[in-house]
Amino acid sequence: MAGYRMRALSWWVTLPDLEIGNESVFDRIRQRAETFARANADTAVIFGAHFRWDFLPFWDILHDYLKETARILDEYGIQLFDHHSCTLIHRYNNPAEVRELMFKYMRHLPFPPSREAAASWSFNGERLDSWRMIDRRTDAPAYVRQYSADMFCFNNPGFRKAYRKYLQRLLPETGIRGLMCDDMIYFGGFYQCSCPHCRAKLKFELPPASDTSFWGNWGNPRWIGYLRMRRESVGEFMKYVKASLPENFPLMSCCTSGAYGGNNCNAQSPHEFLRGDNRLNLEICGNEPGDVPERLASCSYHAGISKKYHVPVTAIGYGFFPDSAEHLWALNHLNGFSTWFSTLKGNLGLSGELLKELPDDASPVARAFAFEKAHPELFSGELRSACAVYFSETTKTDSFFGACETGSTLDYRELMSHLSRAGIPAETIFSFPENASGIPCVFLPSAAVMTPEEKSGMEQYLASGGKVFSFGPENLTGMPQHPDGSFEDLHWLQHQQFGYSGKDEWVKLRNGFFRNLSRRPSGIMELVHQHGARLPEIRAEGFAVSLRGNTAHLLALDYDIQLHPLDRSRKQRSSVDLIEHAFVRNTAARIYTDRAVEKVFCPLGGSALIRQNVIELSGNPMYLILCFQEKNTGPRK
Numbered sequence: 001m002a003g004y005r006m007r008a009l010s011w012w013v014t015l016p017d018l019e020i021g022n023e024s025v026f027d028r029i030r031q032r033a034e035t036f037a038r039a040n041a042d043t044a045v046i047f048g049a050h051f052r053w054d055f056l057p058f059w060d061i062l063h064d065y066l067k068e069t070a071r072i073l074d075e076y077g078i079q080l081f082d083h084h085s086c087t088l089i090h091r092y093n094n095p096a097e098v099r100e101l102m103f104k105y106m107r108h109l110p111f112p113p114s115r116e117a118a119a120s121w122s123f124n125g126e127r128l129d130s131w132r133m134i135d136r137r138t139d140a141p142a143y144v145r146q147y148s149a150d151m152f153c154f155n156n157p158g159f160r161k162a163y164r165k166y167l168q169r170l171l172p173e174t175g176i177r178g179l180m181c182d183d184m185i186y187f188g189g190f191y192q193c194s195c196p197h198c199r200a201k202l203k204f205e206l207p208p209a210s211d212t213s214f215w216g217n218w219g220n221p222r223w224i225g226y227l228r229m230r231r232e233s234v235g236e237f238m239k240y241v242k243a244s245l246p247e248n249f250p251l252m253s254c255c256t257s258g259a260y261g262g263n264n265c266n267a268q269s270p271h272e273f274l275r276g277d278n279r280l281n282l283e284i285c286g287n288e289p290g291d292v293p294e295r296l297a298s299c300s301y302h303a304g305i306s307k308k309y310h311v312p313v314t315a316i317g318y319g320f321f322p323d324s325a326e327h328l329w330a331l332n333h334l335n336g337f338s339t340w341f342s343t344l345k346g347n348l349g350l351s352g353e354l355l356k357e358l359p360d361d362a363s364p365v366a367r368a369f370a371f372e373k374a375h376p377e378l379f380s381g382e383l384r385s386a387c388a389v390y391f392s393e394t395t396k397t398d399s400f401f402g403a404c405e406t407g408s409t410l411d412y413r414e415l416m417s418h419l420s421r422a423g424i425p426a427e428t429i430f431s432f433p434e435n436a437s438g439i440p441c442v443f444l445p446s447a448a449v450m451t452p453e454e455k456s457g458m459e460q461y462l463a464s465g466g467k468v469f470s471f472g473p474e475n476l477t478g479m480p481q482h483p484d485g486s487f488e489d490l491h492w493l494q495h496q497q498f499g500y501s502g503k504d505e506w507v508k509l510r511n512g513f514f515r516n517l518s519r520r521p522s523g524i525m526e527l528v529h530q531h532g533a534r535l536p537e538i539r540a541e542g543f544a545v546s547l548r549g550n551t552a553h554l555l556a557l558d559y560d561i562q563l564h565p566l567d568r569s570r571k572q573r574s575s576v577d578l579i580e581h582a583f584v585r586n587t588a589a590r591i592y593t594d595r596a597v598e599k600v601f602c603p604l605g606g607s608a609l610i611r612q613n614v615i616e617l618s619g620n621p622m623y624l625i626l627c628f629q630e631k632n633t634g635p636r637k
């Protein structure tokens with residue numbers, strides 16, 4: 001299963017696509033299917049008609065469209081996955097708001113009902129409105145302002161049964177081959193949900209929102225329990241969704257990287273998703289290319305989850321031109337992920353006429369997918385790493401230091417970025433290996449809270465000969481446990497200061513265990529070289545390096561970005577700019593390695609020449625794949 005791969009593209013559904021009485025709708029499906037086939041995609045994922053409950057009166061029409069799409073794509077050997085929001089419903093409060101909503105969220109194909117009409121909508125014998133999440137601040141239905149949406153609570157038994165019933169219609173009526181069940185988090189933040197079903201899962205009465213001894217106080221065990229209840233509720237629901245589908249039916253949920261303290265706000269946890277999901281999604285938000293070392297750090301978190309649970313990752317990223325699509329594809333291969341490339345034209349704020357000047361949805365990734373299809377052997381090997389970095393979930397969830405973006409998760413990401421800038425392949429782990437045979441050393445960044453099980457796992461690893469380099473605060477003594485000012489405004493999330501400083505000095509405390517009190521310790525590279533796994537040595541300035549089986553994958557870290565002229569005409573801004581070109585910069589012209597290299601591929605342009613143990617580059621390749629000689633892989637004389 002972990003070796004499962006896909007080459008996926010978004011299949012956008014717009015309002016004219018649903019005019020199913022019009023023959024041209026089906027012609028357009030076929031035309032687009034041909035572009036997908038030419039781009040060597042094997043999977044199409046629905047985008048649009050997203051807030052699925054808002055389409056309740058039109059499910060017959062939508063399902064007819066999906067069925068025809070699935071049937072035609074099947075002729076081209078492409079599988080159709082559905083992708084919809086299971087929980088969010090667009091709701092507006094006045095005509096100006098609905099106009100803004102339909103401008104900003106055209107990608108959801110919003111045709112939101114009025115509140116008055118929606119109040120009488122029912123399904124499976126229950127009113128939809130009765131399933132809504134409740135906000136503890138108002139004890140009224142929670143409003144998710146960023147999406148102009150209300151939201152259903154996945155702890156509501158009526159909602160659960162209704163969603164199961166919907167799935168039992170969706171599959172036979174459409175022939176979809178997989179499902180992305182979205183928005184399985186508490187989207188509106190910490191104060192959700194205080195509905196009776198969520199409250200019943202707590203062993204205490206949920207305090208009023210004014211009670212600062214509870215809300216945002218990581219020193220209060222009840223608060224930790226409330227956060228845990230929310231995470232576990234997501235896992236329980238995904239287990240229920242899985243049980244509502246045929247065995248082994250592909251299932252995933254939208255998931256951004258777990259390498260951020262902000263995960264606490266909405267209770268997102270890949271560990272919980274995987275109680276139901278058999279595929280892991282990673283949504284790479286923002287520009288492609290973006291901050292590559294930061295991306296590599298957040299991807300490494302997902303690669304670690306993938307290895308721990310033996311589940312494949314499909315990562316979605318956004319762009320409009322080949323440089324973005326290809327960079328996403330290469331970034332994914334460095335982490336062992338499949339690629340789902342998507343345009344996001346509805347977010348550009350450009351008229352339909354101007355959008356026609358942009359490439360179609362499939363062609364930007366065509367060259368990359370063709371290469372992947374022709375060379376599966378280059379992408380199938382296990383990832384190899386020089387060292388492991390321990391991500392402390394317990395610190396992230398159970399401490400204020402972990403919940404802030406300035407706390408423990410920052411220390412993890414900075415270490416990962418540092419390692420990728422130095423060209424060192426490192427992997428993320430969430431529990432200690434049983435012994436040191438595969439991973440000789442582990443870095444432990446700012447793991448201020450560890451459970452007894454984690455501690456005993458570490459002792460076992462040390463006893464087997466492993467080395468642990470622990471740094472940052474040892475515990476939370478003297479550290480703030482809650483924001484000084486307002487908890488509700490979330491200012492603390494990005495700006496909290498901890499006033500911690502520790503001496504930057506590695507001290508051997510006992511056999512195999514080393515401590516450094518600094519959050520930014522020096523000497524990391526020396527420690528990796530001295531204690532890390534012996535891997536092929538590659539010196540390639542400006543590239544991140546990943547080793548897979550008998551290959552090395554190198555991705556350029558820095559780019560000059562050139563926007564398309566239409567970017568200036570946009571009537572709305574989003575996190576994705578209209579990037580036309582990404583020019584590689586600050587990469588070495590020569591790469592040195594201590595192993596015999598048989599072949600070098602530059603799948604995204606540029607070229608390379610092998611001269612003994614030096615590889616000479618020309619044309620600034622973004623992505624290189626080195627294949628080592630199968631036999632005699634020892635160091636060159």
Ligand SMILES: [Zn+2]
Binds near residue numbers: 153156
């Ligand atoms: Zn609830």
